[in-house]
Amino acid sequence: MKPYYADGLVTIFHGDCREVLPRLEAGSVDVCITDPVWPATTVLLAGSDDPAGLFAGAAALLPRLTSRLVVQLGCDSDPRFLLGVPPELPFFRACWLEYARPGFKGRLLYTGDVAYAFGPPPRSRPGAHLIPGRFLGTDAVSQRLLSDHPCVKKLSFCQWLVKWFASGLILDCFAGTGTTLVAAKGRRADRVGENPARRPIRPCTCCCRPSGSRSRSATARWPPAGWSRACWTLPTRRTEPGRGLKTAPS
Numbered sequence: 001m002k003p004y005y006a007d008g009l010v011t012i013f014h015g016d017c018r019e020v021l022p023r024l025e026a027g028s029v030d031v032c033i034t035d036p037v038w039p040a041t042t043v044l045l046a047g048s049d050d051p052a053g054l055f056a057g058a059a060a061l062l063p064r065l066t067s068r069l070v071v072q073l074g075c076d077s078d079p080r081f082l083l084g085v086p087p088e089l090p091f092f093r094a095c096w097l098e099y100a101r102p103g104f105k106g107r108l109l110y111t112g113d114v115a116y117a118f119g120p121p122p123r124s125r126p127g128a129h130l131i132p133g134r135f136l137g138t139d140a141v142s143q144r145l146l147s148d149h150p151c152v153k154k155l156s157f158c159q160w161l162v163k164w165f166a167s168g169l170i171l172d173c174f175a176g177t178g179t180t181l182v183a184a185k186g187r188r189a190d191r192v193g194e195n196p197a198r199r200p201i202r203p204c205t206c207c208c209r210p211s212g213s214r215s216r217s218a219t220a221r222w223p224p225a226g227w228s229r230a231c232w233t234l235p236t237r238r239t240e241p242g243r244g245l246k247t248a249p250s
Contacts, residue, residue, distance in 0.1 A: 024171075031068040032062055032173065033072075033170055034172045034173050038077050059085050062086070066119075067088075069085065069119055071085070072097070072153070074114070095134065097114065098137065099154075123167060128164065135156075135160040139155060155182065162184050166187070
């Protein structure tokens with residue numbers, strides 16, 4: 001299976017994640033951190049005709065790859081959407097990702113997102129033994145200004161999730177504009193120079209494009225329009241051969 005893009009830190013497969021995930025090597029992923037098409041979305045996205053079915057189909061394939069999953073949803077997303085998470089990934093905790101300046105949807109004060117973590121907690125490390133459950137995002141500039149994608153995630157939210165829930169290879173099977181990918185690459189660059197025996201954080205991505213979809217998000221190029229190369233290509237020093245995403249033998 002040929003990647004759409006690959007470097008020393010990132011592997012991107014552009015296709016339907018339900019077709020890509022079965023071809024990845026079993027047990028090769030540390031954690032899946034993803035932001036699927038939300039239930040009751042009003043934006044035309046690939047898979048927006050059946051968000052629950054799309055998510056359940058992808059989630060059913062994850063236990064073969066990883067024991068941990070983090071799903072980011074809006075504060076107004078129906079949590080019953082998560083019934084698609086397979087029983088092999090038990091619930092761990094919810095984390096509130098709050099806006100310093102909330103918005104509104106009609107009468108609903110939109111205060112932020114909620115991340116639901118499943119599976120065992122990441123291994124303890126100095127300064128990160130207790131897993132917190134709240135983060136206040138104070139980003140001054142919206143990532144929506146950097147892309148024409150209608151549902152760009154807040155970068156600081158993704159950076160916080162990567163910091164607390166990732167210690168190895170990250171999978172995002174609903175990549176969108178790649179905000180989780182950028183957060184993971186930044187976290188990896190920050191860790192250059194640390195203990196070389198410590199396994200690096202390395203992102204990989206499966207862009208979800210349901211078969212037959214014609215929506216704008218399904219045909220988006222990489223990098224997204226408006227992104228500078230410096231934004232998504234960070235230092236790749238001291239990468240470790242063999243640590244990246246591998247596909248299963250044909």
